[in-house]
Amino acid sequence: MSKLRVVHYINQFFAGLGGEEKADVRPEVREGKVGPGAAFAVALGQDAEIVATVVCGDSFYGENMDEARKIVLDMVKGQKADLFIAGPAFNAGRYGVACGDICKAVSQELGIPVLTGMYIENPGTDLYRKHINIVQTGNSAADMRNAVPVMAKAALKLARGEELKVPEDGVIEKGIRKNIYRETRGSQRAVDMLIAKLSGQPFETEYPMPDFDRVTPNPAVKDMGKARIALVTSGGIVPKGNPDSIEASSASKYGKYDIDGIADLTSDAYQTAHGGYDPVYANEDPDRVLPVDVLRDMEEEGIIGGLYRYYYSTVGNGTSVGNAVGFASEFVKELKEDGVDAVVLTST
């Protein structure tokens, strides 16, 4: 039997092209395995061969999704692949979204088995879990040596036409309902479950409620000319020197900074602390992430009632959902107490 032809998708960092400064590279094809492909080649064994690796910059994919998807799809098509593997992306948000997106496209357009891997909180997980198989990994590349063998095993299973099972195969639940046969009918099982619940006995739900995490939209601002507008950012804009030492990744804190009298953020007084995007442009002119200059003008012109005296900043890069919720829950209290009417939240 001939070897399975595998195509591997990775980003600019894992291809050794560079970090954030190379996040805008267009897709390119390399022959054979690159970067973590070497580990995959070992784990996949004799039955499969990585015939090509497609490399693409995370920002290029994120900012040009339709174009990037088309280009990468054509590249994969050209390799006559039997199996497609992307990542693993761990907790890298843009990378996870790119991996999920391209896996979905390859699966739909080329009809071959696809597999990627990422951390449960990666935005790519919620976006693509229904469409493709995603192996659950740790939150950083330190987990590579665990993730690769699990992914390789699952990928080979898919290539053989087998279905992946949760939790044995390490994949994230797709959340797709499947009809199965049970000995006892549903009404009986429901009553048994209710009786167990009422009498404090253990029971297992057959359908865990999804966590939609949605909020009702707030009413529109009625009179912008009288409104107090606050700026908040996950782009990590902080006073130069990062006095609160907000981490470049997985932030454990946020900062509250006084911009009273500041009409414009400049590179001598401000910087970005964020480690997940190329900082050059934000450091040159922090208004590119936190638009103080424009809002200050609008305040003078009477378009807004006022720009709130403080802005809140954290680094969104790999920051846990739990922490992010915690930060906002805390500072929103201050915003409300100080009569802020609306927030402009900027993200990179």
Add this chain to the structure above:
Amino acid sequence: MVHVCTVVPISLTVGANRIVPAIAIPHPLGNPKLDKKEEKALRRQLVEKSLKALQTEVDGQTVFEG
């Protein structure tokens, strides 16, 4: 609240109700290829769109394109 961000699918997934697509990941409200004046005008346009979004009633998640 209005969320000015580049990767709109992520904002939709996390549940923002008013979303304004930004310019690029490393400079959401800027464009280093433009001269300072043009760049500020571009930033102003985006902020104006954001304020407009804040003044618009929405019943669910809404992306304020164009």
